[in-house]
Amino acid sequence: MTEGDLQKGYEPREVEARWYKYWEDQGVFAASDAEDDNRPTYHVPMPPPNVTGSLHMGHALRGTLEDALVRYHRMCGYNALWQPGIDHAGIATQTVVERQLLRAGVTRHELGRDEFIKRIWEWKAESGGRIALQQRVLGASADWARSKFTMDADMSRAVREAFVQLYESGLMYRATRLINWCPECQTALSDLEVDNEEGANGELFEFAYRVDGSDEQIVVATTRPETMLGDTAVAVHPDDPRYKHLHGKMLVHPFVDRLVPVICDAILVDPKFGTGAVKITPAHDFNDFAVGKRHGLAEINIFTSAGAINENGAQFQGLDRKRARTAVKHALDEKGLARGSKPHQLNLPRCQRSGGVVEPMISTQWFLSMKEMASAALDAVRTGKTQIIPAEWEKTYDHFLENIQDWCVSRQLWWGHQIPAWHGPNGEIRVARERPAECGADWVQDPDVLDTWFSSALWPFSTLGWPDKTAALAKFYPASDLETGYDILFFWVARMMMFGIHFTGKPPFKRVLLSGLIVDETGEKMSKVKGNVIDPLDLIYGASFSDIISKTLPGAPEAEALTKFRKAYPSTANMGGGFPAFGADAVRFTLATYPPSNKRIALTPKRIEGYRHFLNKIWNATRLGAELLGEFPAVPTKPARVTSLVNRWMLSRLHHTIATCHTAFDEYRIDEASLELYRFFWYDVCDWYLELVKPMLRAGVDPAVEETKATLAYVLESSYRLMHPLIPFITEELWQRFPKSTQAKSIVVAEYPRAENVPADPAAEAEMAMLQAIIVAARTIRSEHEVHPAAGVPLTIRCADARALEKLRAQSAAISLLAKTEGGVAPTFELADASSNKKARPAGSTVSVVATESGAVEVVVGLKGLVTAEKERARIDRELKKIEKDLAAIAKKLSSPSFVDKAPAEVVQEAHAQQKTLIEAQGRLVAAQELVSEL
């Protein structure tokens, strides 16, 4: 599986293809129900994607974060369960199959309910749930053997059980109310399934009603003229002087044989808006419905379920909504009642699924009483039994539950959980788990199905076997974390909270982790219309822009689609013909670097490329590591005793990185873990550690070779395990090739590094910081004078602190190596004193002064022939200016008596210490400046 040498460059396609099957074959993702398994449990329910869906960036983000959490906990020794599944997605699925049938010229009604459902199951077997395979491409470590489909027999049983329990406790009831109706889907919708399109352009149309028995008129304004067919009153404000004389008068409906009263309603009517008179259509407007209830008005439904005018609409019967509007306006005009119109912006309620305009309709539906359950769900968060992270979402959660309306749960669909209620011949209703024996042949089951979110709300426990008391339920409920997008906080999270508490007595999770929504690089929502959708698989496998475009804007001219796409993703400008295969790991790592507080995550392909380079870096560091370790046989356990500065420093860095990762994962700051690992591996490990030990290990004569090999092996192997939750494929590949610290068959089940196993070494860190500062200073001088990287330079280090100087002298090999001294000879070390400030530097040399914890250190670089007096004067001036600026700031602080008196002692002391070092550095620079002329 991992034979042969590592090739020069990292090729994700080649590496990633191999590991997923191995993991599944080895069963490393399986959680255990066994009673004798005493490990603590960690359970994350996966938000079940729609059976119609395919992987999009949102799934990729969810999948990355959840997988990282699950893999982290699994490696930390938890019995980790990531519960996967698929949602049956009522309307969406029904629509997909219906459309397919329509292409064959058949409607579902011609087919009949049973046959139609059979066809859906056939469709599902063939092409449904493909997303579960795509999630595997991403590396999702779910326990697939436990996967559930919300229409499975056991899931359906849980749904029926829940419904019956809710009915028996009086929370589930049937009522006739004004509800949201989608004429396109021909079903009721819950409030949450209605999206408001803001600022739609419409018009405010005015027309007159004649007052019965008089030639007076009253003018009303409306954005929906056709609904006047259902008007049963005109309301005015009781105090409005314009209409006082009309109170109680009747108006003549121009098309229907009906008199309509003028009523007074101070709640609804704003006398300043429009004409101050409002037509009232109780059967088709939520406000009007309330007015109707207050005044006992008739509710006249004027629409068919498909949104056409029904028999109550006089001569307009049969016209659909849009035509009816034109026709009514025209007819009013003919009668001389139209009073013109003006443009008006309004909000259009649209069906989330079909996009059709939602019609308020009076209808008999099943409702679920929410108040009690909502209050329990609120308490769970208030008392901290469930924690919402980031906490700013708590307010949104509270606001929703405090203002929640009863949930309309019935849907006039065929695909879904049919409501377990039976209607008798005389209007009786029986609710039961199975068809009751006493219900004869003349009883029919309620034809409606439940809102898809009803079964989703049971997800955290129905998947574990509820209502049975299973071992899985006992072990894994409540779940540990739920991770999802904030956009379904209401739809799903709040409802799971309510159902979880109601049915099990316990909130379903300890933490709810919310993440943002992925948008394009310019911050626009991804949508087909905008042509800015990116398929995560195209990022993983690579794709040409013309392929990408053919998916984003099918049918559009390629040039136009490409322009749109480029505009949405400016960073792709220099990416040639398309995305290279970034690989799942690079996509994951990129997504992991966005903090959860980001509501919108602007996907920047260039950023993925950057992290793809990081993976290449890890790959090549491993190649180097393998070379340096040679036939190194030891298993990388922590080196027993480490004496050299670089090794002590390296282990201390590792200690801090491990600690940071644990904190970050525990606090759901995966972004912080990612960035720390990036920083650690690239800078600490590659730029410094590997560069420092490379020549020594190649030479192989230094007495520290053995401990360095041990440290190197240990650090690399630990790094793979540290990074594995984020980038599982490459780390498995490299780890399998490396000497291992464990017998584990996969890094998936290897132990996550623990900080207490590696010592922190503050002294080594401080010493190394000084060393690094000196090396950087020397390199800066080289660079400023354009010394060729291969050329060596003579180097002198001067410092007034004898102990510091000795420490530096001990690192002379490191300084020679990284600052590149002439012929690799050791730098000259000089103890500085007052007189040495004036001591002449070698001709043609330049100096930099580094402020360290041990005072100012002079770094003198010999640059024969490269340095001129002017140039040197200028650079010393630059350094001086910087120091003077810093000194001025400190002096200002220290000269303020209130600072010295009131600031904490340590802050004042630190300022003094800084001042001292800076003054020393300043003195050296001034002296150096005076010597410039001698160059």
Next chain:
RNA sequence: AGGCGCGUAGCUCAGUGGUAGAGCACUACCUUGACACGGUAGGGGUCGUUGGUUCAAUCCCAAUCGCGCCUACCA
């Protein structure tokens, strides 16, 4: 209308009551036996605006401007 949030380097974003950080982009030099998917060094920000609290504010408070999202909605 109400709620929430955001405005920090050219771009995408971190961050902290004590003299500003990352990635990418940019500039210069360099193909050195892990890596040019690379190395070394560098330039770049009065942290939206105005007040206040504080010894000290980018960070806390208030106001203001701009932007985004959510909930509700005037016919």
